Amino acid sequence: MKKILLLCLFIANTTWANWPHEHISQAVFAASVVDRQPQQIITEADDSLGKIYFFTNIRNLVGDRITHRWLYKDNIKAEISFDIKGKRWRVWSSKNIWHTWTGEWTVEVVDQLDNVLLTKTINFEKSTAQMSARNKDE
Numbered sequence: 285m286k287k288i289l290l291l292c293l294f295i296a297n298t299t300w301a302n303w304p305h306e307h308i309s310q311a312v313f314a315a316s317v318v319d320r321q322p323q324q325i326i327t328e329a330d331d332s333l334g335k336i337y338f339f340t341n342i343r344n345l346v347g348d349r350i351t352h353r354w355l356y357k358d359n360i361k362a363e364i365s366f367d368i369k370g371k372r373w374r375v376w377s378s379k380n381i382w383h384t385w386t387g388e389w390t391v392e393v394v395d396q397l398d399n400v401l402l403t404k405t406i407n408f409e410k411s412t413a414q415m416s417a418r419n420k421d422e
Contacts, residue, residue, distance in 0.1 A: 305402045308393060310341035313406045317376045331383040332411040338391045338404070339376040342368055350401070352377040353392040356385055381408055 305311070313329070314322035314337045322339040329336055338352055345368045354362040354377070364377035381389065386409050393402040 305393075307343050307345050308340055308402055309343050310339065311393065311402055311404055312339050313337065313391075313404065314339055314376075320374045322376070326406070328407050328409070329381075330409045330411040331381070331386070333381075335378050335380050336389075336406070336408075337376050337378045339374070340393055340402075342366075342373045342375065344371055345373070345395075346371060349396040350375070351394045353394050354379050355390040355392065357387065383410070386410055 310322075312322050312325045313327070315324035315326060315333060317323065317337050317339055322337065326333075326336070338354075340350070340352070342350060348368045349365055350368060351363050351365040352375075353360060354364075362377070362379055366373070366375040377391075379389075387407070388405050389408050390403060390405045392400045394400055
């Protein structure tokens with residue numbers, strides 16, 4: 285019995301250890317969200333994408349409110365809040381990124397007390413196709 289209990293604790297700790305935060309089992313940028321699942325998880329983006337999604341899988345925060353805070357050059361570009369209504373609650377927000385807004389974009393996952401639970405950053409660049417077209421024109 286002791287071995288089973290230790291094995292269960294090990295599995296639970298290993299699972300939580302892979303989570304980006306104790307209450308967030310997944311936090312990713314994606315090209316889209318379909319059936320409450322992120323599609324085409326991305327780590328870099330360019331202006332050919334246009335819209336980018338940020339997906340979080342929230343655990344054990346029933347009754348709380350979390351916010352996705354989108355930042356560009358230390359300026360808040362959007363804040364989207366969600367009421368958490370279940371033990372596992374999947375939420376996502378999206379941002380249309382203007383082609384001139386290149387560089388680092390950050391999304392902070394913030395709780396109702398304005399504590400930052402998690403921060404994720406993605407680099408947004410000009411597409412190589414547009415850069416090639418500009419170079420041909422010069």
